[in-house]
Amino acid sequence: xxxxxxxxTTPIYYVNDAPHIGHAYTTILADVLSRFHxxxxxxxxxxxxxxxxxxxxxxxxxxxxxxxxAHCDDLAPRFTDLWKKLGIFNDDFIRTTQExxxxxVRSILQKVYDGGDIYQKEYEGLYxxxxxxxxxxxxxxxxxxxxxxxxxxxxxxxxxSKYQDRLIKYIEDNPGFIRPEHxxxxxxxxxxxxLTDLCISRPKAxxxxxxxxxxxxxxxxxxxxxxxxxxxxxxxxxxxxVKFGRFWPGVHLIGKDILTTHSIYWTTMxxxxxxxxxxxxxxxxxxxxxxxxxxxxxxxxxxxxxxxEQHGVDAxxxxxxxxxxxxxxxxxxxxxFIKRYNSDLANDFxxxxxxxxxxxxxxxxxxxxxxxxxxxxxEDVASAGRALGPKVEGLIRDYKVDEAINEVMNLVRQVNKxxxxxxxxxxxxxxxxxxxxxxxxxxxxxxxxxVLLKAVMxxxxxxxxSILGVPDSGLTWGELKSGVALPSFPALFPRIxxxxxx
RNA sequence: CGCGGGGUGGAGCAGCCUGGUAGCUCGUCAGGCUCAUAACCUGAAGGCCGUACGUUCAAAUCGUACCCCCGCAACCA
Numbered sequence: 001x002x003x004x005x006x007x008x009t010t011p012i013y014y015v016n017d018a019p020h021i022g023h024a025y026t027t028i029l030a031d032v033l034s035r036f037h038x039x040x041x042x043x044x045x046x047x048x049x050x051x052x053x054x055x056x057x058x059x060x061x062x063x064x065x066x067x068x069x070a071h072c073d074d075l076a077p078r079f080t081d082l083w084k085k086l087g088i089f090n091d092d093f094i095r096t097t098q099e100x101x102x103x104x105v106r107s108i109l110q111k112v113y114d115g116g117d118i119y120q121k122e123y124e125g126l127y128x129x130x131x132x133x134x135x136x137x138x139x140x141x142x143x144x145x146x147x148x149x150x151x152x153x154x155x156x157x158x159x160x161s162k163y164q165d166r167l168i169k170y171i172e173d174n175p176g177f178i179r180p181e182h183x184x185x186x187x188x189x190x191x192x193x194x195l196t197d198l199c200i201s202r203p204k205a206x207x208x209x210x211x212x213x214x215x216x217x218x219x220x221x222x223x224x225x226x227x228x229x230x231x232x233x234x235x236x237x238x239x240x241x242v243k244f245g246r247f248w249p250g251v252h253l254i255g256k257d258i259l260t261t262h263s264i265y266w267t268t269m270x271x272x273x274x275x276x277x278x279x280x281x282x283x284x285x286x287x288x289x290x291x292x293x294x295x296x297x298x299x300x301x302x303x304x305x306x307x308x309e310q311h312g313v314d315a316x317x318x319x320x321x322x323x324x325x326x327x328x329x330x331x332x333x334x335x336x337f338i339k340r341y342n343s344d345l346a347n348d349f350x351x352x353x354x355x356x357x358x359x360x361x362x363x364x365x366x367x368x369x370x371x372x373x374x375x376x377x378x379e380d381v382a383s384a385g386r387a388l389g390p391k392v393e394g395l396i397r398d399y400k401v402d403e404a405i406n407e408v409m410n411l412v413r414q415v416n417k418x419x420x421x422x423x424x425x426x427x428x429x430x431x432x433x434x435x436x437x438x439x440x441x442x443x444x445x446x447x448x449x450x451v452l453l454k455a456v457m458x459x460x461x462x463x464x465x466s467i468l469g470v471p472d473s474g475l476t477w478g479e480l481k482s483g484v485a486l487p488s489f490p491a492l493f494p495r496i497x498x499x500x501x502x
Numbered sequence: 503c504g505c506g507g508g509g510u511g512g513a514g515c516a517g518c519c520u521g522g523u524a525g526c527u528c529g530u531c532a533g534g535c536u537c538a539u540a541a542c543c544u545g546a547a548g549g550c551c552g553u554a555c556g557u558u559c560a561a562a563u564c565g566u567a568c569c570c571c572c573g574c575a576a577c578c579a
Contacts, residue, residue: 011579013579027547051579054525054579110578125577160577181507182506182508183574185505185507186506186574186575188506189504189505190506190574190575193575196576198577200577209522224577224579227579242503256574257578257579258579259574261577261579264576265577268529325514325515336514339528340528343527343528346541347541348542350539351538351541352538352541353538354537354538354539356537357538358537359537362537363537403516404506409527410526417544419537419538419542420534420544420545421543425538427539493539495539495540495541
């Protein structure tokens, strides 16, 4: 079987930010996809990391009386610790202040400069002294910025405009490149206007915490030029050709807020470097809190850690993956979380495991019974089970995680129905082998469902599979072994009881 | 007319491309079962598919117009 390559990235998060549900979502999504692809036998590489340069870091460090690097080193664990707790299994973690990255950024700057795609020019723009950055005319009109004045500054520019037509054609020729599709349209719309060149430098006088431009020591490079390169510097561009050739191009998972930077800045940079464009740029939506946006001022920020502590990692992963569909925004409410947890995990999945194992303990001495000879009823379940793997694989390869999960849950629901119609608790009184056949079939379907949910809920599924005595089983129908003793176990997903309001 | 997405039973969504019994999850109500985490199963109520025209034997599905919501409109991580 020919393996596919699957190189998946998250954005590198700004180290100064407090990790929130959005960061967690993208990272879990990347983790789930990479675990699925790994299980499918693909050659997987999963990268995430931190963006550590820029003004905010510099200022925050100054405030604390630390060097910027010490400040970053101090903050980085907020992310890495969270990823550990969320069960994130990444292959590499890049920080833009690492020498391996800076070296490549400098060499790329030099290469692009030598290739004639970087030039210097005087830039005149509106500058907010209070904010210490250039602002757009729109922003100036908004009146949100104080001490605005026009200043002139010499800077380096990247010839983004040069690649506009090529980019338009590329996007038109590759329908699956920017996803979901309405984002692709958005970018094509954006590209109908002429692109201007991208300012990629900052004078050190204004900003010193960055990567020095190799051909002009008075400047550091603009954060995006620095940050985007992480996607290739981490996998060996300019340092390990074999590794780079093995994984590039990759799949970029991003929030919809940074679609332009990825689909325009990054792609034109790659054109200039004469490298293939990413396989996919996937812009997912945002988590809204009830009716409003999540924001610190509203005090409705959901802290992933709180949720994990209350309900466990896997429940959080399951919720985030099943509730957000494709590129749309999703709503996060505690009520929603509890509803989905209870109905899917506690009532359907967890309770079904309890039903079958309880019956096996009661009527079959706690030993997984023989599969027996399948009747039409068993054949229905088995054929659904056999079809499920390929179906889920197709959906995962198409980034439809929520639909994939739903397909698995459909099998679980079908098994609950099957139990009801076959009633093994009644059968046991008259025809014990028939009852065993039903329980074997139900348990096997449950095992298969668990295997397919492994990427989403690694811990819980490992528990289930070890209870069933087949920790390393796969997607073939019938891998469940008869004659194996089932241990007793506490409820897998205890129901969350909510006090009813009067 | 800047560009784009969307308006489907109480909630969230699918269906629209390739017209022809309006589907799924949750919620509500009734019943069943009693192996199970008060869970599971069955059934029911509830929709003029944003509005108005048009094309067609037939439109949620195609066309036109309008109304409403949302995203994008760049150097901002």
